[in-house]
Amino acid sequence: MEVLMTSVKDELLYKIQNKTAKLGVVGLGYVGLPLAVEKAKAGFTVMGFDIQPQKVSMVNEGKNYIGDIVDDDLKKLVKEKKISATSDFSFVTDMDTIAICVPTPLDKYKQPDLSYVRNSAEEISKYLHTGMLVVLESTTYPGTTEEIIKPILESSGLKCGEDFFLAFSPERVDPGNAYYKTNNTPKVVGGCTKECTEIAAELYRSVLNGDVIEVSSPSVAEMEKILENTFRNVNIALVNEMSILCSKMGINIWETIDAAKSKPYGYMAFYPGPGIGGHCIPLDPMYLSWKAKEYDFHTKLIETSSEINDFMPEFIVERMMKILNDHKKTLNGAKVLMLGVAYKNDIDDYRESPALKVMENLINSGADLLINDPYIKRFSHKGKTYNTVSWEDYIDKADIVLITTGHKVYPMEEIVNRSKLVFDTRNATKAVKTGRKKIFVL
Numbered sequence: 001m002e003v004l005m006t007s008v009k010d011e012l013l014y015k016i017q018n019k020t021a022k023l024g025v026v027g028l029g030y031v032g033l034p035l036a037v038e039k040a041k042a043g044f045t046v047m048g049f050d051i052q053p054q055k056v057s058m059v060n061e062g063k064n065y066i067g068d069i070v071d072d073d074l075k076k077l078v079k080e081k082k083i084s085a086t087s088d089f090s091f092v093t094d095m096d097t098i099a100i101c102v103p104t105p106l107d108k109y110k111q112p113d114l115s116y117v118r119n120s121a122e123e124i125s126k127y128l129h130t131g132m133l134v135v136l137e138s139t140t141y142p143g144t145t146e147e148i149i150k151p152i153l154e155s156s157g158l159k160c161g162e163d164f165f166l167a168f169s170p171e172r173v174d175p176g177n178a179y180y181k182t183n184n185t186p187k188v189v190g191g192c193t194k195e196c197t198e199i200a201a202e203l204y205r206s207v208l209n210g211d212v213i214e215v216s217s218p219s220v221a222e223m224e225k226i227l228e229n230t231f232r233n234v235n236i237a238l239v240n241e242m243s244i245l246c247s248k249m250g251i252n253i254w255e256t257i258d259a260a261k262s263k264p265y266g267y268m269a270f271y272p273g274p275g276i277g278g279h280c281i282p283l284d285p286m287y288l289s290w291k292a293k294e295y296d297f298h299t300k301l302i303e304t305s306s307e308i309n310d311f312m313p314e315f316i317v318e319r320m321m322k323i324l325n326d327h328k329k330t331l332n333g334a335k336v337l338m339l340g341v342a343y344k345n346d347i348d349d350y351r352e353s354p355a356l357k358v359m360e361n362l363i364n365s366g367a368d369l370l371i372n373d374p375y376i377k378r379f380s381h382k383g384k385t386y387n388t389v390s391w392e393d394y395i396d397k398a399d400i401v402l403i404t405t406g407h408k409v410y411p412m413e414e415i416v417n418r419s420k421l422v423f424d425t426r427n428a429t430k431a432v433k434t435g436r437k438k439i440f441v442l
Contacts, residue, residue, distance in 0.1 A: 005161060008131045008163065009195050015096055016203050019043040023203075026120045028055045028085060029281070031171040032101030032434060033066050034182040037073055040082040042207040043070035047095065048085040061087035063281070067347055068173070068181060082426040090125035097135070097203060101171065102125075103279070104138045112141060113436045114148065133165040133199050135189075136218075139225050139284055141291035144168075145218035146192060156429050159194035167200035168218035170225030175278075176347035183370045183396030186211040229284040230302060235270040236281070237305030240312050243272035243442050247319065254441060261278075272442050274404050274425045275354025276310040277343025313357035313434045316442075317365060320402065320423055323440050329399055332366030337398035339391060339415070341373040341403020345426075348375035355404040357380050362402075362427065370394050374409050395419060403428050 006014075016019035021044060022237040025036040028050040050056055054055060055128040058065055062075035102116035117138055124134060134153060136145050145168040150160050161165050169189045174180055176271040187204045189212060191197030197214050206213045215221050239257070246253040253272055276282050285306060288297040321331045345352035350356065350373075359381070362369050372391040373379075379386055391410075394402060400421040403410075406428030414437040415424055425442045432439070 006033045008368060009165070009199060010336050012096060012131050012133060012199055013166070013202055016199070016206055017148065019206070022047065022094055022201075024049060024098040025101060026050075026098060026124070027101035027116075028052075028059060029103070030066060030068075030175060031173050032099070033059070034068055034173065035101060035137070035171075036083055037069055037077065037097060038053065038182050039207050040077045041073065044082070044207070045343060046083045047091055048083065049089060049092070051083060051087055053087060054222060056085040056087050059065070060127070067349075068175060068177075089123040090127060091233045092124055092205045093129060095132065097133040098124055099135045099137055101137045104140050104283070104287075105279075106283050106286055110382045111290055112287050113120050114140065114144065117144070118148065118152065121149050125153050125156045128153055128158055128164060129187050130158060130163045133196075133203065135166075135200050135203075138223060139170055139224065139229075139280060139287070141287040142219040142222040143291065146221060150192060153332070164167050164200050165191065165193075165196040166218075167191035167196045167400075168221045169200060169204065170221060172225075172228075173350050176344060183208055184210045188213045188215060188221050188224050190215040190218045192218060195335070200358060219340055223288075226288045229280045230288060232270075233276065233309065234277055234305045236272075237308040239270045240272045242309050244315055247442070254430065271427070272425075273312070273354065274316045274358050274442075276301070277351065277353040277355075278349065279351050282306075305400035313354050313361055315405075316358050316402075316423075316425055317361040319440075319442075320362075320400065321365070321422060323423055324400060331362070332398040334367055335394075335397055336362055336367045336369050336400055337391060337394055338362070338369060338371045338401055338402045338404055339373070339410060340403060340407060340426075341376045341379055341388065342407070346375070346408055348373075350376060350379055353405075358402070358404055359386075370398070373405065374407055391415070 023039045023044045023046045025032045026049045028048045036048045038048045048059055052141045062078040064071045064074045102120050105113050136149055150166055158164050159301050167189055171185055172185045187210055189197055189200045201212045201214050243253040257269055260267055271338055285302045289302045294301045324331055326333055341350045341355050370389050373388050377388055395418045401419045403424045403426055406426035412429050412432050416429055416432045422439045429439050
């Protein structure tokens, strides 16, 4: 009688293809929880791991805290026991695959802080077993997967590509995007070996509807994500610099951009603002700049673009000073109503939001500042907690209204009509027909 021998790789592929593989997700934030939900919706049993007890409790109670997830989807999946959460990493031993979706911030010196990634890898290594797939999704510099994650996991005594499989697949979450979500955004996958890539790609094809693009190594996948966000960072810096020049020349930057984007080729529209925010664009290029120094290479364009974007909150306050001065008022003591804390429209995410830096500069300049954001009732910044107010209660008393986030729920016609002066950094008042003389745009 012939005995059929199956390899470790074939066994894991079989589990993925028939949806019996148990999938783990480490980090239940803006990236991890939507990914966990999509995996569970695809028919897999999913366990989320997070060191924050509040997130674990909310997931297990079916309470959603991420804007891009449909509340009823999470409730249904929890009720069906397709998704659960824990802070106990010993349950990793029961998983067939693990996705690492933890933060990768910069420290105060703007150097990569990989402590969350390292800690996650070390916890996983304690329970790593033969036949497991580990995928790093956290954005980081090229080399992280093979230079940091792989040695930590191999300290378990298991060998990558033979006993377990390791890949990098960058998250591409765009909070608030009306069309592209986790499920339909193309996924890039690069494994440490051909087998690692094949298994990781098969997993994502079993979960997502978007294309899965296989690349030759984790480093290519890591660099790809950095390139995406460096491209955006540099182009935003270009248009921010143009907006400063246009302001000095008395030219409307928004009208200029509208005219330029009429060209059907060779131009892609980017828009100015009070700076850049979110977890990706302000941070990712600095990861690459830091890594480049290892090769004695100075990334001049990246560093210059970051300097320009970092200057925008300061420019906003300088411009506001001039607007008030032209109306015989000073910023010191002026009643300022700032509309928007979130880093982009129609979301509650204020990570790295430029509005926070604008807020700091206004307070330091002596402004009597009140803040509104319909999506954020309370927020913390540098150890202090701030409460937002109702704009309707204070707009008539404000000397100037500053629009730092162009939420669509803001009734701009009413806001302009009730304001003494409006400084619009997002072109949110573009459609307003009345009161144009008291509107000043970036």
